[in-house]
Amino acid sequence: MFAAGLSLIFGVMRLVNIAHGDFIVLSAYLGLTVVASTGMHPLLALIIVVPTMAAIGYFLQRGILNQTLGDDILPPLLVTFGLSVILQNLFLAGYSADPQKMDAGALETASVSVAGLSLGILPLLTFGIAIVVIASLQYMFFCTSLGRAFRAVSDNQDIAQLMGLNKRHMFGLAMGIALGVTAIAGILLGIRTSFDPTAGSARLIFGFEAVIIGGLGNLWGTLAGGIILGVAQTIGAKIDPGWQLLSGHIAFLIVLAIRPQGLFPRVSG
Amino acid sequence: MPPILELDGLKKSFGAIVVADDLSFHLGEGEALGIIGPNGAGKTTTFNLITGALGPNAGKIRFQGSDITSHSAALRSRSGIARSFQVPQPFSGMTVFENAMVAATQAAGLSGHKAEQFALDILDKTELLSKANQTAGSLTLLDRKRLELSRALCTKPKLLLLDEIAGGLTESECTALVDTIKDVHASGVSIIWIEHVVHALLAVVDRLMVIDFGRKIAEGDPSTIMKSPEVEEIYLGIAVDA
Ligand SMILES: Nc1ncnc2c1ncn2[C@@H]1O[C@H](COP(=O)(O)OP(=O)(O)OP(=O)(O)O)[C@@H](O)[C@H]1O
Ligand SMILES: [Mg+2]
Numbered sequence: 293m294f295a296a297g298l299s300l301i302f303g304v305m306r307l308v309n310i311a312h313g314d315f316i317v318l319s320a321y322l323g324l325t326v327v328a329s330t331g332m333h334p335l336l337a338l339i340i341v342v343p344t345m346a347a348i349g350y351f352l353q354r355g356i357l358n359q360t361l362g363d364d365i366l367p368p369l370l371v372t373f374g375l376s377v378i379l380q381n382l383f384l385a386g387y388s389a390d391p392q393k394m395d396a397g398a399l400e401t402a403s404v405s406v407a408g409l410s411l412g413i414l415p416l417l418t419f420g421i422a423i424v425v426i427a428s429l430q431y432m433f434f435c436t437s438l439g440r441a442f443r444a445v446s447d448n449q450d451i452a453q454l455m456g457l458n459k460r461h462m463f464g465l466a467m468g469i470a471l472g473v474t475a476i477a478g479i480l481l482g483i484r485t486s487f488d489p490t491a492g493s494a495r496l497i498f499g500f501e502a503v504i505i506g507g508l509g510n511l512w513g514t515l516a517g518g519i520i521l522g523v524a525q526t527i528g529a530k531i532d533p534g535w536q537l538l539s540g541h542i543a544f545l546i547v548l549a550i551r552p553q554g555l556f557p558r559v560s561g
Numbered sequence: 562m563p564p565i566l567e568l569d570g571l572k573k574s575f576g577a578i579v580v581a582d583d584l585s586f587h588l589g590e591g592e593a594l595g596i597i598g599p600n601g602a603g604k605t606t607t608f609n610l611i612t613g614a615l616g617p618n619a620g621k622i623r624f625q626g627s628d629i630t631s632h633s634a635a636l637r638s639r640s641g642i643a644r645s646f647q648v649p650q651p652f653s654g655m656t657v658f659e660n661a662m663v664a665a666t667q668a669a670g671l672s673g674h675k676a677e678q679f680a681l682d683i684l685d686k687t688e689l690l691s692k693a694n695q696t697a698g699s700l701t702l703l704d705r706k707r708l709e710l711s712r713a714l715c716t717k718p719k720l721l722l723l724d725e726i727a728g729g730l731t732e733s734e735c736t737a738l739v740d741t742i743k744d745v746h747a748s749g750v751s752i753i754w755i756e757h758v759v760h761a762l763l764a765v766v767d768r769l770m771v772i773d774f775g776r777k778i779a780e781g782d783p784s785t786i787m788k789s790p791e792v793e794e795i796y797l798g799i800a801v802d803a
Binding site for chain 1: 612613614633634635636638639643644646650652653654655659660662663664666667668669670672676712716
């Protein structure tokens, strides 16, 4: 889901967002703050964190990132890299370097048994939400006029402007939606594991791998990519805990070697 | 007739090449103006200036009486200026219908069922209805040109700019296209049409203008202009009619 946000930003704007990993951590910290100050359940905090992140995304895009977009891919890379550094330092200043975690109570350990297998409610919930989010994004893209507008801008920015579309506004919306989706991922992450100010970088690599395995610009592919990496990591962890991350990367390399264009390249044309 | 469009002393150069040199002309409400001129004369650039894809180095553009020189391309399209491209530029990953819908919803401001009906009516008029669900990237040249026209019409234009829309079409394809453009003109839309296929142009336009090196070198009644020495000089040795 986190990777879906990354995929969305790249798909619509051809923008590679280096700070994306830090936005997931930002969402987690925001969630933490909301939970700490109101005492509400972490999942309920989504109601506040998602719109906040979406607004941050919109204004960040309109205020800063739009200025960097052009024919050259380097300026946005540098600016988002800078953002990443700034965010990490802000987390450090605001929340200290200690790993923290959100407490979701019984939800964390609850499980159901299906056909003799015991499945955790939380992973199931995460998976369910991911499917709903990606299905809604997919519906938005292909069945609504907003989605058509996004695809038009992604296809040819100049012509889209001649159709009355303000590309700066559209980019803002895309970033808003992307960070909104990222916020959901951030909260779920914060419930599942502990995180610290630098947790974003590892997430970013993981996200990129999922996007690339799935095929650039294909949201379902991204989900599949995420699942493949997740499964590889779980299997790796069973062999030896130290193998967890490594086996994810190995899976990524294997897929790249076999299908450099990704498993499900974007269907277009 | 009050003019719908006025260009006043427009200048544009790319480095040392001057592509619009103190260019001034106007278009009456409901009028159809033809533009001819040799390759590289600055015809397409004039359209880029009118639609806002390029900003002029000097000069003013007025549309329906108000100065739009500083308006964005998006704003100009919403206020009723549409164009077709010399080289068709559809949203190639989207279907014909979706291409039309982008224009109908974003530029014409329609929504829901109304937008769909409007887009379908236009596609019917441009004979693309049977290909509505094909991806635009898979269309033939003729159909791409039709799509250019459909998408422009779906923005509900008051001013329609056509850039060599008849180029590369067969005789019968061209006739069908001319008929469609005549209908559009008859419905009250003002038109500026750049075209090398002069006989197609002459079938529609009320007035003809010749541009060379970014300057207007002749303007007036189409048949008179075609016989003028300026035009003969420019097209010297070149078959005027394709
Ligand atoms: N963006 C640009 N940058 C630099 N030069 C340009 C640009 N656009 C056009 N030109 C140059 O300006 C001149 C006029 O181009 P323009 O496309 O307006 O000609 P045209 O009259 O439409 O010709 P044609 O009949 O071949 O379509 C050409 O020499 C072209 O190379
Ligand atoms: Mg041209």
